[in-house]
Every structure is written in C-alpha cells, then in structure tokens.
Amino acid sequence: MDLVLAGVIAAIAVVVIVAFKLIWRVAEPNEAIIISGLGARGRDTLGFKIVTGKGALVLPGFQSARRISLDSRVSELEVRCVTRQGIPVHVRGVVIYKVGDDLVSIANAARRFLGQQKTVDDKIHQLFSGHLRSIVGNLTVEDLIINRDALTNEIRTTSADEMIKLGMIVDSLQIQEIEDATGYIANLGRPHAAAVASAARTAEAQRDQEATGAEQEAEIKKAAAVRQARIQQAGYQAEMDRAAAKAGQAGPLAEAAARQEVVVQQTSAAELEAQLAEKRLEGEVRKPADARAYEKVTLADADRRASVAESQAEAEGIRLRGEAEAEATRLRGMAEADAARALGLAEADAIKARADALAQNQEAVVAQQLAEKWPEIVEAGAKAFSNVDHMIVLNGAQGIEETLAKVLTLGGTGLSVARSLLNGSVNGADAEAIIKSTESRE
Structure with missing residues (x-):
C-alpha cells in the first residue's frame, strides 16, 4: 500500500x-x-x-x-558613390549593430522583425547605403580620405532616428576602404609618396654617409693605433739597441774619458802658459807700443790743427783777393764800356761826315778812299791766286799786270769791292770771295 x-x-x-x-x-x-x-x-x-x-x-x-536575439550583428557595406567633384568612388565599410537592451527598443524590433530576423541585415545595409551615398555626395575625395571619423560620425547622426525606430543601436561603424577607378586617389598620394621616397632616399644616403664616415673613422683610429704601436715598438727597439751599444762602448768610452781628462789637463797648462806669455807681451811690447802710438796720435793731431788753421788763413786771403779782383774787374769793365761808347760815338760822327762828303763829291771821296785802301784791295786781288799751284803767264810781267788789272776792273766788281772796303762792311776774306765768284762767272 x-x-x-x-x-x-x-x-x-x-x-x-x-x-x-x-x-x-x-x-x-x-x-x-x-x-x-x-x-x-x-x-x-x-x-x-x-x-x-x-x-x-x-x-x-x-x-x-x-x-528575439539580442546578439550583435555585422553588415558589410559596399557602396558605389559619387563625390561632390563628380568622381565615382567605391566605399567599403562595416557596421556592427544589435537590438537595444531597453524594452522600447526590444518592442520596436519585435514589431518589425519578429519572425523576419534573417532580413534584418539586408534592411540595415540598405539603410546605411542610402545615408552613405547622400553624405559622400556632399564631400570631396580629400574629405573622404582625411576625415573618415567625420564621415562615420555623420552617418551615425543621420541614421540615428531610423535606427531608434527599428529598435537598433550601432555598436561600431568603420569605413574600411575608399577606391576609385579613375586613379584620383593614387594621384593624390603620389606627391607625398615622392616626397616620402625622396626623404627616405636622403635619409638612407645620410645614414650610408654616416656609416661610411664611421667606418672610415674606425679605420683611421685602427691605423693610428697600429702606427702608435709600431712607433712604441720601434722606440723600445731603439732603446734596446742604445742600451746594447752603450754596453758595448763602455770600455772604449772609459778609455776615451781618461784620454779626455789628460787633454783637459794639458789644455789648462797651455792656457796658463798663454796667459803668462800675454802678461809678458802686455808689459814688454803692448804698453810701450801704446805709449808710442799715443805720442804719434797727439803729434798728428797737433799737425792737423796747425794745417787747418793755415788752410783757413789761406782761404780767407783767397776770398779777400777774389773780392778785390772782382771790384777791379767791375771798374775796368765800366771804363771799357765808357771807352767803347765814346769810340762808337766817334765812329758814328766819322761815318756821318763821310756820308755827307760822299753826298757832295762822291767821286773825289771814292778816289781818296781807294788810295787809302789800295794795299788792301791789291791784297784781296792777289788772294785770288793763292790756291793756284802752277800758273803759266804769257807776256811776262805785263801778263801779270793785265791779269790783276782784269780782276780789279771786271765790270763794277772792283768798284763794289772798293766801296765795301771803304765802308768797312767787307773784310779781306769777303773781298777774296767776291773776286773768286767773279772769276767763276767769267
């Protein structure tokens, strides 16, 4: 039981x-x-x-x-958009979303997706794709590249109301990649890439240069260390060689030192003897010689002073004689000038008188003057034959007289010579030249 x-x-x-x-x-x-x-x-x-x-x-x-699941969901975004510049771009991103934890969000999601949860991803994709196209259309390519955070925040803000209505919240939104088929983005990056590449090459070259410099400096230090070591080794070897040589020369050096000591003693003795000889020379020869030299110098100085005084007296006498002679010469010149002036006045008076007489009785004056100057006229005529080495004269003395008469009477030449001689304007040599010129014309 x-x-x-x-x-x-x-x-x-x-x-x-x-x-x-x-x-x-x-x-x-x-x-x-x-x-x-x-x-x-x-x-x-x-x-x-x-x-x-x-x-x-x-x-x-x-x-x-x-x-209804409250798990996070992932929707991948692949949207083709056109920027404000008209450049087509392909935007790839990902949005992580879920049903909100509050009862309102769960109720909204339940009303819309309960029994249709497999279609949620597609609806969310369409929602974000529409907002993404709208936002990208108002931006440039540079804005998309540089300000991706601003782009994602803008998408979150514009889609927030619709997501609330759907009972969804966005856990994460990321723009993963922006591509363009025209190569615009690649061209934007090329200058920067080139600058970066140049900077990289420059930095690499600098690093290589620094490395090369460091290697060369290390090699130099290494060579310097080797050199210093070799120098020290050579110094040690030289010291060893000097020590060996010094040891080998100890005997000869001792002998040479002994000989040197002997030479030093002999030198000292010779110096003492030389000093003694110098003292003797000083007393016996140098001092008497200095006394005699002093005497001669003193006498010579007295003679020199006497000669200077005598020369000064003679020079003073010469100066006085010169002044006297100069005064005599000046007086003599004045007397000669007075005599010349008187003579000139007398000659001028004579010339005037002769001119007056010539104006009154020219022929008589000429005859008188010819008679006074006849010896000179004859001498001038005879000089015409002074350069003749051999002369043949016909008719003897009569021929000579005819020749001389011819010379004196050729045209008016004889009278010209006579008048020139009377006036004193032609000397004997000029008269001879006039006669030779006449002979040459004949």
Missing part, C-alpha cells in the same frame, strides 16, 4: 515537472522572450509581455512565446 502510494506520488511529481517545463520559459542573457495572448500585458500597455534575463509562465493554447 505504501509502495503504491509512493508510486502515485512519484508519478504525479513527474507529471507536474513535465507540465511545468512545458509552460515555463526562461530567457537567455542574449535574448528576449515576447509573450502574447491571454493575459499577456506589459507595463506600458504594449499588448505583449517582454521577458529578459528570467523565466515566465506561458499557458499553452492561450499564450504564445517567441524569442
């Missing part, structure tokens, strides 16, 4: 447990249970009950319980 009762009780317990499991629903941490049907009312009069993180009783046949 007891066993039957125990069995019945166990059976009832099993039935109760099985029935409880059938009507009790527990929500996992990453899901929410939406209970609808008889008596399912939420706190906000939603018309259904939302259960998260706990269990709830569900009456089969009267109530329905369905689950």
